[in-house]
Amino acid sequence: MSTSSSRPLLEVRGIVAGYGSVEVLHQVSVEVPEGEIVTLIGGNGAGKSTTLMCISGIVPVRAGEIHFAGECISSATSRVRADKLVGRGLVQVPEGRRIFPRMTVLENLMMGAFSRNDKAGVAHDLERVYSLFDILKSRSGQLGGTLSGGEQQMLAIGRAILSKPRLLMMDEPSMGIAPLIVTRIFDAVRELNREGLTILLVEQNARAALRLAHHGSVLETGRVTLTDKASRLLDDPRVREAYLGEG
Amino acid sequence: MTATEVFLQQVIYGLSNGMIIALVALGYTMVYGIVELINFAHGDVFTLGGFLALTIVGALGAAAVLNPDTLGDSSHWLLLATLVIGAGLFCGGLNVLIDRVVYKPLRSAPKLTQLVAAIGVSFILVNIALFWGGAPMKILGNGNAAAASKNFPEILEGSNLLGEESNVVLRLEDLAIFAVTIPLMIGLTLFVKHTRLGRGMRATAQNPIAAKLMGIDTDRVISATFLIGGFLAGAASVMWSVYNNSISFQMGFRAGMDAFTAAVLGGIGSLPGAMIGGVLIGLIRSLSDGYIETRWTNVVVFGVLILILVFRPSGLLGLKQREKV
Numbered sequence: 422m423s424t425s426s427s428r429p430l431l432e433v434r435g436i437v438a439g440y441g442s443v444e445v446l447h448q449v450s451v452e453v454p455e456g457e458i459v460t461l462i463g464g465n466g467a468g469k470s471t472t473l474m475c476i477s478g479i480v481p482v483r484a485g486e487i488h489f490a491g492e493c494i495s496s497a498t499s500r501v502r503a504d505k506l507v508g509r510g511l512v513q514v515p516e517g518r519r520i521f522p523r524m525t526v527l528e529n530l531m532m533g534a535f536s537r538n539d540k541a542g543v544a545h546d547l548e549r550v551y552s553l554f555d556i557l558k559s560r561s562g563q564l565g566g567t568l569s570g571g572e573q574q575m576l577a578i579g580r581a582i583l584s585k586p587r588l589l590m591m592d593e594p595s596m597g598i599a600p601l602i603v604t605r606i607f608d609a610v611r612e613l614n615r616e617g618l619t620i621l622l623v624e625q626n627a628r629a630a631l632r633l634a635h636h637g638s639v640l641e642t643g644r645v646t647l648t649d650k651a652s653r654l655l656d657d658p659r660v661r662e663a664y665l666g667e668g
Numbered sequence: 669m670t671a672t673e674v675f676l677q678q679v680i681y682g683l684s685n686g687m688i689i690a691l692v693a694l695g696y697t698m699v700y701g702i703v704e705l706i707n708f709a710h711g712d713v714f715t716l717g718g719f720l721a722l723t724i725v726g727a728l729g730a731a732a733v734l735n736p737d738t739l740g741d742s743s744h745w746l747l748l749a750t751l752v753i754g755a756g757l758f759c760g761g762l763n764v765l766i767d768r769v770v771y772k773p774l775r776s777a778p779k780l781t782q783l784v785a786a787i788g789v790s791f792i793l794v795n796i797a798l799f800w801g802g803a804p805m806k807i808l809g810n811g812n813a814a815a816a817s818k819n820f821p822e823i824l825e826g827s828n829l830l831g832e833e834s835n836v837v838l839r840l841e842d843l844a845i846f847a848v849t850i851p852l853m854i855g856l857t858l859f860v861k862h863t864r865l866g867r868g869m870r871a872t873a874q875n876p877i878a879a880k881l882m883g884i885d886t887d888r889v890i891s892a893t894f895l896i897g898g899f900l901a902g903a904a905s906v907m908w909s910v911y912n913n914s915i916s917f918q919m920g921f922r923a924g925m926d927a928f929t930a931a932v933l934g935g936i937g938s939l940p941g942a943m944i945g946g947v948l949i950g951l952i953r954s955l956s957d958g959y960i961e962t963r964w965t966n967v968v969v970f971g972v973l974i975l976i977l978v979f980r981p982s983g984l985l986g987l988k989q990r991e992k993v
Contacts, residue, residue, distance in 0.1 A: 479880060507883030519878035521871055523987070532871050535864075536883035584883065 428491060430455040430619050431476070431511075431588055436485035436495075438475050445471045447643040448485065452636075453588065453621050458614050460622040460630040460651065462664055463640035469623040470516050472640070473590050476621075477513045478503035490587065508536045510587030514594060516623075518577040522566025526557055529565045529576055533583030543583065550579035553609050571602035578609065589613070590621045595629065607633055627664035631655045639664070673835045678958035679951065684842045684911065686950020687849040691904035692927030693934070693942035694856065695763075695897030701873040701937040702893045704779070705771060708786040711924015712793035713763055713898055717755040717905030718915040719800045722820055724754050726807025744823055748910065751823075752848055755902035763898025764891050772890075797917035817916040820909040841911050848907055852900060853943055860939065865892055873937065926953070929973050935986025944984060 431453040438446045446468045453459045461469050474480040476487055478494065478501055487495040489511055494501040501509075521529050530550060534543045551558040554575040560568065565576060574594055581589055591610070595603040607629055614620055624630035631637050631651045639647040639660060647654065654660050661667040669677070692714055699707045728747070766789055774782050802814025824840040860866040865888075871879040872889045879886050908923060909915050926949050934945025949969060956968040976983065 477881060479877060502885070503880040504883045504885045507881065513881050515878060515881060519875045519881070521874040521878065523874055524870065528867075532867065532882045535868070535871075580882075 428488075429453055430490060431621065432486075432488040433472070433476065434486045434488070436472075436475055436482045436487060438471055438480055438482050440480075444483075445643055446475070449640065449643065449645055450485075451621075451638055451645065451648075453619060454636075455619050456614075456617060457635040458610070458620045458622060458633055460624055460634035460637045461640055462624055462627040462630055462637060462654075462660075464625065464664075466642075467640040468643045469640055470592050473513055473515075473592050473621075473623055476590060477511065478506050504536075507584055510585065511590075512581045512584040512586035512588070513590040514574075514577045514581045514592065516592035516596070518570075518573045520565040520568075520573050520576050520580070522564065524565055525562050526565060526568070526576060527561040530557070530561075530580050530583050533580035534585075537583075537585060542585065546583050546585065550582050553582075553612070554579055571598045571606070574598055574602070574606060575609075578606070582613070586618065588619045588621060590623070592623045593625060594622070595624065595626045603629065627660065628655070631660075669835045674958060676836045678954045680836070680838055680842055681957075682951035682954030683947065684845045684950070685953060686947035687845050688904045688908050688911070688946075689923065689926045689930050689949050690943045690946025691849055691852065691900045691907075692923055693930040693946045694853075694939060695901045696928050696931040697934070697936050697938060697942040698869075698893050698897045700931070702869065702890055703771065703775065705782050705786065706928070707771075707897075708783070708924075709766060709789035709793055710763075710897070710901060711920035711927070712790050712797065713759050713766075713920070714901040714905045714908075714923055715797045715915075715917060715920030716762065716793060716800070717759040717902035718820070718909045718919060719797055719917075720758045720902075721751045721755045721906045721909055722807060722818060722915060723800075723805065724751055725821060725823075726805055744825075747823055748844060748848075748906070751906045751910075752903045755906045756899040757902070759902030759905070760895040760898035763894040763901070767890065767894045772887075794917060794920075797920075801917050815917060817914045820913050820915050822913055823910050845907050845911065848903060852903060856896065856900070857939065859896075865889070869893060926950075926969070929969060933973055933976055933983055935983030937987065938983070938985045941983055941985035 429452040433449060433451040435448045435450050436446055437444065437448060449468065449472055451459070451461060451472070461472065463469050471480060475482050475495065481500055482495050482497060484497050486493055489509065494506060521532060524532065530547060537543055556572055557575060557579055560572065565573065568576060578591070578594070594606050598606070603626070610620060610622065611633060622630055622634060631654050634651040637649065637651040637654045638645050639654070647657065647659065649657070692710065695710050696707060699705060699710070770785050770789055771782065774785055798814050801808060801816070801818060808818050824844055828834060829838045829840065829843070830836055860869060868879065868884045868889045869892065871882060871884055872886050876886055879889070908919065927946065930945035930949040931942045932945070933948060934941025934943070952969055952972055953965055956965040960968060
């Protein structure tokens with residue numbers, strides 16, 4: 422375990438992946454150092470979500486390797502099953518939130534703790550989620566499907582926190598949500614990171630994501646075209662023109 | 669018989685048959701809820717449960733077991749429990765096997781492919797039942813005609829529990845059906861609501877990818893679902909055989925049709941829906957038999973189904989169209 426101190430917590434090395442005969446990721450490499458927020462920005466269909474699904478073990482990689490905490494979790498020949506990765510701390514807040522609509526808010530949150538046995542730790546994390554998003558506490562008995570989009574996003578993040586992540590991956594948390602709520606959610610992400618949580622954030626909202634992140638990569642049609650400090654990407658003319666609506 | 673007595677009698681028939689239909693319907697609805705497959709082979713798994721039960725009765729030496737003089741009265745209940753558990757485990761295991769061998773490789777194939785595969789499995793099972801019926805076993809009887817109905821020995825004494833003078837007949841079989849089906853339904857409800865595996869099943873039904881991201885082994889959940897659905901079908905087939913004193917290789921077709929209708933009527937995917945749908949189909953059947961005419965019963969049952977689907981397309985307790993992201 423100590424060998425990983427110098428290496429990034431997550432290393433995606435040249436992965437190739439797709440669905441059927443369609444190749445979506447051609448050679449994607451991303452690194453997420455421990456304690457950082459790294460963002461992956463890019464347009465629709467660039468392969469951002471597929472990258473996260475590969476890391477989570479849902480979509481198999483056809484070439485390349487994914488290493489987490491110093492161990493290979495996915496390659497063309499072997500893959501740690503998705504449900505096993507959660508217990509190792511690799512947790513995803515998926516695109517479109519994917520909450521359980523016919524479970525209550527509390528039941529949804531507790532599904533996040535499905536693989537855990539430490540009751541005290543779960544109770545502590547539940548309180549943490551409630552302090553982060555107090556609306557979830559007041560709605561704890563309500564069915565997940567009846568929440569608004571922003572509340573569902575908070576629920577999805579809360580549920581992920583209850584999985585006790587070492588690396589939290591978030592897929593488009595701002596999608597379809599009122600700007601005011603997006604600010605609240607991004608504030609929460611920043612706070613979680615300050616407490617030491619490593620975050621990989623996938624976003625179409627490039628400006629907000631780059632302001633939040635330490636490092637960033639640009640994904641275009643299945644290839645990483647730029648990787649740099651987030652502050653430098655914000656000033657990069659190519660990024661400004663393509664993703665920030667300037668230029 | 670007075671009008672009230674006729675009504676009561678039909679209600680007793682309807683409830684008994686309805687509880688059996690409900691057990692089978694649960695298998696349809698659970699599997700649909702988890703993998704969105706109409707398992708057309710489910711009725712035929714039910715059939716094989718009946719054949720296994722009859723074979724067990726034969727193997728135990730029916731005559732000796734069924735003679736109340738040689739064994740205590742409780743032996744009947746012991747035999748019934750043996751049959752329910754034996755056929756339940758057999759049908760559950762068979763259902764898991766079918767899923768592993770046929771449905772699992774097709775999980776991401778188009779729905780039509782899966783449906784055709786299920787119909788194919790149904791044909792295979794019907795023919796296994798036919799073969800089984802022709803096997804040279806004394807208990808199967810009825811000459812060598814494989815397709816003939818087989819007598820299922822009377823396991824429970826047949827006297828009227830309401831007294832010999834009563835016109836309304838309530839038999840021990842009716843009580844046995846309630847004694848078996850109601851605990852199974854309550855048990856299933858508690859299991860799904862309160863156990864870890866049950867929570868995993870609900871999560872998988874509501875969003876399979878999210879379930880995996882929660883650390884749920886969805887393959888195990890799917891196997892468990894087929895196991896439980898098959899077990900309920902096996903238990904139902906034993907009760908059906910005991911109730912009707914006869915089995916045939918086609919018995920699963922009728923029972924499966926009724927149960928599938930019940931599952932749709934209650935709202936496919938919903939457990940309480942399948943239970944309520946099953947009892948309703950049983951009642952509609954028996955009331956139609958009693959008040960209209962037996963030959964019109966199928967018309968009445970499916971007519972009611974069509975009406976409900978027109979005015980409430982997702983069934984009585986069904987959910988609105990599942991949202992897909």
